[in-house]
Amino acid sequence: MKKVVKFGGSSLASAEQFQKVGKIIRSDAARRYVVPSAPGKRFGGDTKVTDMLYGCYRLAEEGKDFRGALENIKARYMEIIEGLSLNLSMDEQFEEIAKNFQNKAGENYAASRGEYLNGIVMAEYLGFEFVDAAEVICFDEDGNFDAEKTDEVMSKRLEGLQQAVIPGFYGAKPDGSVKTFSRGGSDITGSLVAKAVHADLYENWTDVSGFLVTDPRIVKDPATISTITYREMRELSYMGATVLHEDAIFPLRREGIPINVRNTNRPEDPGTMIVESTCNKPKYTITGIGGKKGFASITIEKAMMNSEIGFGRKVLQVFEENGLSFEHTPSGIDTFTVYVHQSEFESKEQQVIAGLHRAVQPDLIELESDLALIAVVGRGMRRTRGTAGRIFSALAHAHVNVKMIDQGSSELNIIIGVENRDFETAIQAIYDIFVTAQI
Template sequence: MVKVVKFGGSSLASAEQFAKVGKIIRSDKERKYVVPSAPGKRNSKDTKVTDMLYACYALAEEEKDFRVQLMKIKDRYDSIINGLQLKLSLEEEFKKISENFKKKAGVDYAASRGEYLNGIIMANYLGYTFVDSAEVIFFDEDGNFDADRTDKVLSAKLEKIPTAVIPGFYGSNPDGSIRTFSRGGSDITGSIVSKAVHASMYENWTDVSGCLVADPRIIKDSKPIKVITYRELRELSYMGASVLHEDAIFPVRKAGIPINIKNTNAPDDEGTLIVESTCQKAEYTITGIAGKKGFVAVSIDKDMMNSEVGFCRKALQAFEENGISIEHMPSGIDTMTVFVHQAEFEGKEQQVISALRRLAHPDIIDLEADLALIAVVGRGMKSQRGTAGRIFSALAHANINVKMIDQGSSELNIIIGVSNDDFENAIKAIYDIFVETRL
């Protein structure tokens, strides 16, 4: 049994946090491969090391003196080293960084040094082997992640190393220069390492005890989700629930490796287990609720639309021509409604209307702005009768007008459209009926 453990920036922000992480890793012999992030904020007024590196490199690019800023970064690491009482010096590493900044090694190189240096400290602290991600994680000529080459090289490398620290967030280009992942970098690295070592579990340690049924900013003390499938997570993430970036999920999903989201500051909490599929019955009918504000509904009406071959394609071409992506598209016999992001649509609304007239010749085009979309997601909905009815009932009791409802054939999710002003109250009403009262 092999576990890969990834720790976020808040988990590694100070020597005190490092000590917690060390205790967690040493408490389970199966935790053999560690993926660290760069040090995050120690408090609300603090600055993340990655942001400090970006600012420092900006000075270097402008050929201004960056030494003071670089020494501040070194002080952050020295405080961790001294707090852990390690016999380790990063003097030579910082000299190398300074030289590379002067040579304009690139913003990706600068940003990656946060994880790189934290990896060196973590390996020294644990007594694990340090593996530089630039030597085992690769991007191709176009800047895309080279999954096949990475998996081959990384698997061969780690096969010979029983315990290792592999920094998150970066890899290398074909010319050897450093390249970072665009989003969720360390999460992606953890997933790649898990696939390479055929891990039994990928533990993603952060500052929350897993995923919650609803946004805690809207639902205070929202209940945790114990088990969630990849499909459910995808639906919730798409509608704004920030758990893991989908690029971080793909490698482990493909390999059938479960992910456990855990809390560094509450390691005994169960966390959330993310799996391909499960026969475990969900605690509630729904697994989670997520949503976003700021949509426009473009309603396109035309008599006998249903008998006109290609009508939908012509209508959608109007949006494509103007570079506007579509979120949802509920339809009736003589009408179709297209939901788009308001911020994206507002500057191009007249061009879209003109294109719709030219391409589809509709009878009426109607716009409604300031709408929100809410996704109610749950594998348990399939086996429960009247889920949509309960949602409508909850919203009616809360005096909320439903603008749209769209249910996929998989019965995994129901999308509801309401006005922006009703967004928070709608989530509260749905949460209450399914989780609090369970009517």
Template sequence: MKKVVKFGGSSLASAAQFKKAGHIIRQDSTRRYVVPSAPGKRHPQDTKVTDMLYSCYLLALREEEEEEQFEEMILAIKSRYDEIIRGLDLTLDLTDEFQIIRENFSRKIGRDYAASRGEYLNGIVMAAYLGYPFIDAADVIFFKESGAFDAEKTNQVLSERLADCERAVIPGFYGSLPDGKVKTFSRGGSDVTGSIVAKAVHADMYENWTDVSGFLVADPRIVKNPKAIDVITYRELRELSYMGASVLHEDAIFPVRKEGIPINIRNTNCPEDKGTLIVEATCRTPRFTITGIAGKRDFASITVEKAMMNSQVGFCHKVLGVFADNDISIEHMPSGIDTMTIFVHQDEFEEKEQEVIAGIHRAVEPDFVELESDLALIAVVGRGMKATRGTSGRIFSALAHANVNVKMIDQGSSELNIIIGVRNHDFEAAVRAIYDIFVTTQI
């Protein structure tokens, strides 16, 4: 049995949090490969180490005029690590590492290098605390010259390197380009590193430890004390992540999905909680008809109407081509016999709305084009919906009872999700109404 465990920034923000992580790792001998993030916030007013490093590098770019502040920031970052090291009773000294960072910052080595040092240094601390070998991610995780992740080379090199390591610490978030320069994933990329390591060692489980006990059915900022999701499939997770649910970096799904490795989202502060298990498929009956609710605000809709639209070959292609020509991505596209509606992010569309309208008229000569703004899209996702009659009817009923006007409703062909469009100001009321009808009333 082999497990890869990734700990987020809040799980490693202080010596006390480090000790919790260490206890979790030592409690289960199958937790053999550890992927740490950089120290996060110790309290709400605190600053993440990664953000401190970004600020420090900006000061380095200004050279002499900010030299004093640069030194102060370097020392402030070092003190964060020294505080953790003292709290763990380690004899580790990072003075030489910080001298190298100081020199590389002065050489303007790059923003990605600066951002990666948080994970790099935390990896050294974690390895010393656990007594595990430390492997620099820059030596085993690779990006192509274009900046795209090089999955094939990484898997080959990482697999060979870890084949001789019973246990190891590999810092998250970064790797290297062909010329050796450090390259990072997008923010939250330590999730991706953990997934890559899990694939390379053919892990039985990838545990992602954070500050929440898995995924919740709805956003706790909208719904008070929402229920946790016990088991979710990759497809359900993908739908919810796309619509704004953000416990796990969505790119972390793909490396383990190809290998059939389950992901377990766990809470460092409540290790007894089982968390959420993310799997390829499952026979387990979900607790509720729906698995989760997620959504986003600030969309605009463009409705194009033309009589006999469905009989014109290439009509939709021509309309969508107008959006592509204006570099506007499309979020959703319900259609009827003589109409099609395109949902786009409002801030992207507003700058080019007149060009788009003119382009549509030239491309397809519509009967008319109608615009609506300040819309929100809500995704109701669940594998249980396919086998349950009247799901859409229950949603309509719940929203009507909450006095929410539905602007659009559309069900995916997989019957895995239903997308509802409402006004921005009705967004939270709609989420609560849907949660109540499917979850609260069944308890």
């Protein structure tokens, strides 16, 4: 049994947090590969080490004195080291960083030092081997990530190691210069390690006990999703939910390695399992509710449009020619509606309308703005009869005017259009009927 465990910045902000992490790792011998982030905020108003590094490097680049700023960063690490009673000096590392800052080694290098140093502390604390990510995460000359080479180099390097700490967020180009991932940071490193060592599980430890059924800014204390499929996660993330970045999932999905999102501060919580597929019956009929505001709809009416071959294509071509992507195209009889992002549409409105008139000679074009789309997502909806009935009854009961409904293939997700002002009410109503009512 091999587990790769990745810890976010808030899990490693202080010696106290390190101790929680240490306890988690030592409680399970399978937790053999550790991917740390840089120390995050210890309290509200605190500065993340990575941001301190950016600030410090800016001084260096501007030729100003950056020694004081670098000392502050060193103090952050020494506080952790001393708090953990480790016998570890960081003098050598900070001397090298100072030298490289002086030589303008670049922002990528500067930013990466937070993880690098934290990895050294973590390895010392756990008694694991430290493996510099620059050795095992490979970018090409142009700075593009090289997945194949990384997998080869990392597999070989980690093969002989019983336990290792590999800092997240960065790697190196063939000339040895450091390159960071643009987004998803340490999550990507963690998934690459999990892939390389053929892990049985990739644990992603954060400060939340997994993904929530819906946005906590809309619904108070929403329930946690116990199991979510990659597909459901992508659907929810598309509709605005904060989940793992696509790049952090892709390597694992191909290998069928499940991800477990856990809370360092509440290790007793099971968190959320992210899996390729599962016959695990979900706790609630729905897995999650996502949504976004700020859409506009363009409804085209024309008698007998359905028998006009090429009608839909011509309509969509007008949007394409104006550089607009569309979200949904629900249709009735003799009506065809196109949902677009309002912000993108506004400046092109008149060209689009003129284009539609030229292209398909509609009987009528109707515009509506300030619309929101809500996605109700869940593999459980397929096997539960009446999901749509419950959703629309709940919305009616909550006095929400449903502007649009779109459901493609059998109830895997249902898209609902409402007015912006009904957005929160609608999400709360759907949450209540499926989750609150069941608790």
